[in-house]
Amino acid sequence: MREDKSDYFPKSKTGVDGLDEITGGGFPKGRPTLICGSAGCGKTLMGLQFLVKGITEYDEPGVFMSFEETAKDLTQNVRSLGYDLDKLVKTNKLKIDHIQIEKNEIEETGEYDLEGLFIRLNYAIDAIGAKRVVLDTIESLFGGLDNATILRSELRRLFQWLKNKGVTAIITGERGESSLTRQGLEEYVSDCVILLDFRVIDQIATRRLRIVKYRGSTHGTNEYPFLIDEAGISVLPITSLKLEHKTSSDVLSYGHEGLNKLFGKGGFFRGTSTLITGTAGTLKTTLAAYFALSSCQRKEPTLFFSFEESPDQLIRNMSSIGVDLNPFIKSKLLFIHASRPSLQGLELHLLVLHKLIKELKPKTVIVDPISSLVTVGTSSEVRAMLVRLMDMLKSNKINALFTSLTHQKSNEYGDLTVDAVSSLADTWIQVSNDEKNDVRKRILSIVKSRGMGHSNQAWKFIIQDKGIKLTRSKEKA
Amino acid sequence: MAKQIWELRLYIAGQTPKSVLALKNITKYCREHLEGRYTIEIVDLLANPRLAEGDQIFAIPTLVRKFPEPLRKIIGDLSNEEKVLVGLNIKPAGLKKV
Numbered sequence: 001m002r003e004d005k006s007d008y009f010p011k012s013k014t015g016v017d018g019l020d021e022i023t024g025g026g027f028p029k030g031r032p033t034l035i036c037g038s039a040g041c042g043k044t045l046m047g048l049q050f051l052v053k054g055i056t057e058y059d060e061p062g063v064f065m066s067f068e069e070t071a072k073d074l075t076q077n078v079r080s081l082g083y084d085l086d087k088l089v090k091t092n093k094l095k096i097d098h099i100q101i102e103k104n105e106i107e108e109t110g111e112y113d114l115e116g117l118f119i120r121l122n123y124a125i126d127a128i129g130a131k132r133v134v135l136d137t138i139e140s141l142f143g144g145l146d147n148a149t150i151l152r153s154e155l156r157r158l159f160q161w162l163k164n165k166g167v168t169a170i171i172t173g174e175r176g177e178s179s180l181t182r183q184g185l186e187e188y189v190s191d192c193v194i195l196l197d198f199r200v201i202d203q204i205a206t207r208r209l210r211i212v213k214y215r216g217s218t219h220g221t222n223e224y225p226f227l228i229d230e231a232g233i234s235v236l237p238i239t240s241l242k243l244e245h246k247t248s249s250d251v252l253s254y255g256h257e258g259l260n261k262l263f264g265k266g267g268f269f270r271g272t273s274t275l276i277t278g279t280a281g282t283l284k285t286t287l288a289a290y291f292a293l294s295s296c297q298r299k300e301p302t303l304f305f306s307f308e309e310s311p312d313q314l315i316r317n318m319s320s321i322g323v324d325l326n327p328f329i330k331s332k333l334l335f336i337h338a339s340r341p342s343l344q345g346l347e348l349h350l351l352v353l354h355k356l357i358k359e360l361k362p363k364t365v366i367v368d369p370i371s372s373l374v375t376v377g378t379s380s381e382v383r384a385m386l387v388r389l390m391d392m393l394k395s396n397k398i399n400a401l402f403t404s405l406t407h408q409k410s411n412e413y414g415d416l417t418v419d420a421v422s423s424l425a426d427t428w429i430q431v432s433n434d435e436k437n438d439v440r441k442r443i444l445s446i447v448k449s450r451g452m453g454h455s456n457q458a459w460k461f462i463i464q465d466k467g468i469k470l471t472r473s474k475e476k477a
Numbered sequence: 478m479a480k481q482i483w484e485l486r487l488y489i490a491g492q493t494p495k496s497v498l499a500l501k502n503i504t505k506y507c508r509e510h511l512e513g514r515y516t517i518e519i520v521d522l523l524a525n526p527r528l529a530e531g532d533q534i535f536a537i538p539t540l541v542r543k544f545p546e547p548l549r550k551i552i553g554d555l556s557n558e559e560k561v562l563v564g565l566n567i568k569p570a571g572l573k574k575v
Contacts, residue, residue, distance in 0.1 A: 100533045105547065107564035110498075110554035115490040115537035116522060116529050123526035145536070145552075 015053025017234030034189040037196030047134035062132035067140035101144030255294030258470035264453030271397035278431035284403035296328040300363035307372035311336035484544040502555040
């Protein structure tokens with residue numbers, strides 16, 4: 001048996017987006033990892049993804065030993081993810097062995113061992129030169145056989161055997177009431193334990209992942225939300241922001257001349273993000289519509305996420321001030337996606353965002369308002385999601401505009417998204433209502449604008465039938 | 478009634494004490510209760526690992542009753558005679574004429 005006592009700790013890439021970053025490079029290579037969680041939390045899928053990606057991306061053949069689903073069921077279940085298990089089996093990259101335990105046709109008498117299982121596993125591994133193994137869910141043995149003492153000692157032997165064999169293994173286990181797994185598998189598999197969780201908070205389902213332990217390696221200790229979509233599982237690590245984006249020096253228009261003039265270069269750099277914060281009724285959505293309009297006029301596909309208004313309502317309201325978005329809806333340059341923030345969990349929002357961005361390949365994305373999402377998740381989740389979203393937009397060189405509702409008196413909700421986004425946004429425009437002498441004045445100012453000079457004045461702006469007009473605040477209008 | 482042949486198959490993995498004991502036990506029971514109407518095939522999975530999948534073998538030793546149907550499996554060294562006979566659905570010879 002090989003033991004790595006050096007500082008170098010070999011790891012095996014998980015094939016799960018974001019999980020490698022949390023685990024500092026992957027699962028422990030040549031050792032078993034336990035993935036536990038309640039029914040329907042994604043254990044089997046994570047195991048399959050580990051194998052399939054192992055084959056397609058790292059050229060490591062894999063064996064899937066299933067104690068629950070048949071090869072046919074498994075193949076069908078993951079077909080929607082674009083995984084063609086049949087093909088991988090035919091090309092001798094993958095082997096699926098279904099261990100069927102029919103309790104009613106089995107009788108036990110006297111001493112036995114699980115050598116048959118070892119032989120099958122060994123045969124499968126050697127047949128294709130497997131480097132990866134998944135056992136899903138080995139605890140089913142306890143349901144089919146009575147002699148738990150034999151099973152326990154055999155499982156201990158099995159995990160040691162896997163180590164000696166030098167394969168990177170995933171063992172899945174059903175979550176127990178007082179322990180991580182029903183049969184206490186965590187006692188045997190002690191190198192790396194990952195807990196998957198599926199819970200419903202305020203009627204919204206969220207999936208989370210936590211690394212319970214990872215011997216000999218540093219790892220993220222938080223709970224990380226993860227999502228299952230048509231590309232499989234991806235984890236949303238908070239630390240995924242790598243500042244490696246390519247930058248552009250193209251300057252684009254905000255769609256409003258008056259606003260453009262407040263910036264040294266007369267607009268914003270392509271691929272940067274803009275945050276507009278303000279209290280209720282400060283024309284944030286209107287500014288967003290200008291932004292959308294100018295993008296459409298550049299003939300660039302534009303994606304508008306509206307969490308407050310329906311598409312029709314948005315178009316009607318904007319046309320009343322002379323911003324006509326209708327032709328672009330018809331020419332399919334503009335797509336408005338409207339949904340209630342509370343309709344689905346954060347991860348699903350992010351999923352929809354991802355999906356639409358992938359499909360429509362927009363050059364401009366608007367989220368109005370991003371603060372609505374705060375109602376869905378906890379602060380750290382929202383922050384993680386926003387960071388991830390902005391990261392994705394930036395790496396795709398998409399112009400982004402976020403609006404965020406703040407409250408007159410600062411309170412935790414209002415400032416949360418601002419806190420989360422403002423440090424990431426390249427440009428920050430603040431709008432506020434000022435009520436004096438029975439007159440309500442809207443004030444706009446530029447808080448920051450990376451890479452260019454900008455006005456430091458507070459600008460008064462009014463809304464008319466023809467749109468927004470900006471005037472110097474000091475002048476009496 | 479036509480003479481029924483019992484087709485049994487014993488899966489082992491090398492000559493381990495458990496496997497040897499299982500073979501000894503089943504041979505003894507068959508001689509006592511199924512004399513002249515049984516066959517025992519021994520499959521050593523160390524020599525033929527691919528055969529394990531067909532009969533869904535995971536424990537060793539495993540005795541499989543291939544015929545008469547339905548398929549039955551008894552795992553272990555078969556030391557408990559009564560359990561084996563009940564498991565295989567073999568009626569003890571002594572009761573046959575009652």
